Amino acid sequence: MAATPLLELRGIDKSFGPVQVLHDVELSVYPGEVTALVGDNGAGKSTLVKCISGIYPIDAGTVTFDGRQVAIHSPREAAELGIEVVYQDLALCDNLDIVQNMFLGREKVRGVVLDEPTMEQMAGETLASLSVRTVKSLRQLVASLSGGQRQTVAIAKAVLWNSKVVILDEPTAALGVAQTAQVLELVRRLADNGLGVVLISHNMNDVFAVSDRIATLYLGRMAAQVKASDVTHSQVVELITGGRSGNLGLPPEKPTDFVDITPGADQ
Amino acid sequence: MTTTPTLETAGGVKVVKPTVASHFRDYFGRIRGGDLGALPAVLGLVILVAIFGSARSDTFFSAGNFANLFNQAAGTIMIAMGLIFVLLLGEIDLSAGFAAGVCGAVMAILLTEHGYNQGVALAAALATGVVIGLLLGLLVSKVGIPSFVVTLAAFLAFQGVLLNLLGEGKNISIPDGFIKSLNKDSLPVAWSWALAVAAVAGFALIQFLRHRGRARRGLVTEPIGIIVLRVVGIAALLLVSTAILTQERAINPAIATLKGVPIAAPVIGGFLVLWTFVLGRTTYGRHVYAVGGNAEAARRAGIPVDRIRISVFVIGSFMAAVGGVMLVSRAGSVDPNTGGSSTLLYAVGAAVIGGTSLFGGKGKMIHAVIGGAVIAVIDNGMFLMDFSSGTRYMFTGIILLIAAGVDALARRRAAATGNR
8 A cells, every 4th residue: 555654663672671572673554554463472562552652762773753753752742743542441431421531631621611512523523434423422421331332432532633543452352243343343444544553453353354464573573564465364373473484474593582681691 | 222313413423312301311310320419318308308397397497597507517518528529539538627627726816816817817727728738639649648547647636736726725716707707697688689699690691501502513402491490490499598598587686687698608609619610611620530530541641640639639628728717607716626526527428428429530519518418407407306416426427327328339230230
């Protein structure tokens, strides 16, 4: 599809003390595409997302957003660029309604008074642009919504701000079959609206259902970033579990790749 | 659901078209789902008034006693209003009672021993409240001590501060003036009516403007019937109350006439409007609910959670200071027990009986007023029925237990129906 990536990471390193979690990671996110980020537990998916969203500083490497190199130091800066993250545990307030949740922390005001009509209108338009056409009321408490509807509100909250890249952390992990289909459809629609979408998932069916590209992390390294149509289900599983599959993926491990973390060994 | 009438709102999202009937259906649905709000307190108030009214119809239903209820409840309601902010975050302030006492004592000492004027003394009392709140809030949010412990320690310490300020149990009477009339005197009859009519007109205007603003944007509006019902209800309540309170209630009108709305009533009303506005219509209020509902979500949304936590303690102690002023004004003096004994527990009780949750995230300012009224009516009615104060405490305790029980059961019910 689009030739230039919207978000491009090059040579990202990240260590926590002596433990290096990310090694020379590369990732490209294209507008209008869903890039699936897969990997086993501990492969570094969450760390990578937190580096992109500015929660963790990166040790080395470059982040290019929309053609220019950027440094992201906080979630707020990421949001200002147009990068939004929808976390697994949703981060919605049960005691607030749909509109209140969507504008939480970024309320529209007129003077000192909350501008409820404007917020309600924008929330309605955003939901409509995502083809969410039936809710009982925009003023319904989030507590009374189903899991799929809650996920929809969380995603709508992320796209409300003309964001360009939306990162979804396991959006279907806690959902049933019908609701999963509903959310995946929404994920696809985000990309069709021209956004760059990063989908983190453990579920291969979900990944193949909506993704254009698949990026596989293996022990903190980017094993491969390939088009979804070029690989099979089992190749991706091999990449996740072994870091390579046939001629794809990381070269065979050499002992020099291992970092000696024995205390005092570097002395 | 296919037959439910729908309409399109902003951007073409289909929503259920609200009607008067659907409004009531929703309300009963919420109640069945465990979202009781102030309903138990209102019902309780009606039942209590009926019981005391039938047992002591001559004294309980007199205009004098009605006026008296405002003065009795004012201190409790003020402290309860501050506590609602603290409770909305799931915290507690056990020191609010003696904070009220300390602030009242500061005011009384400045008035009498240092001869400051009323305005300075009042401002000093309120400033003392703010400082106390700042201290409590910093200890809870920055040091990380649970609010129960911080305020329990403060409860003990402030009791001591009050004793020391008053020089081991002295009783300081405050001079006549503005402060003393706050919770003692009444407004002139003309002022009483003017205020009541202005309040009704203001309420109706706000309701109308909101309706028109939403209709103009093509948003879902409340059915006009509900708005009319609400305005008529408020008008009836305020105007009937004013009619009763503007009757002569002096025992011997020939000596001194006594009529008009107690000044305490507009003080309560003013703070009710102020804090309802702050909680419901400002970004700050929205953030208080958000932190109380899900602190992690609030933090991720960029809300300064620590500062919100400090601020609710500041508002809590500030309102405790206002409550202290009202208590001192009513008694005409400060003694080591001002703000002591049952003051704090009545205030917490008022908030909880009114419908504010002890678990955070749920509560409104009106709960302080309704709950405070329940407590004042129990105290007042049982006194008129010649129950001993021991029995009165026991009865109030049982009512509080019932209220907290209703809150806990409603939460369980809400969890079961997926409303939480």
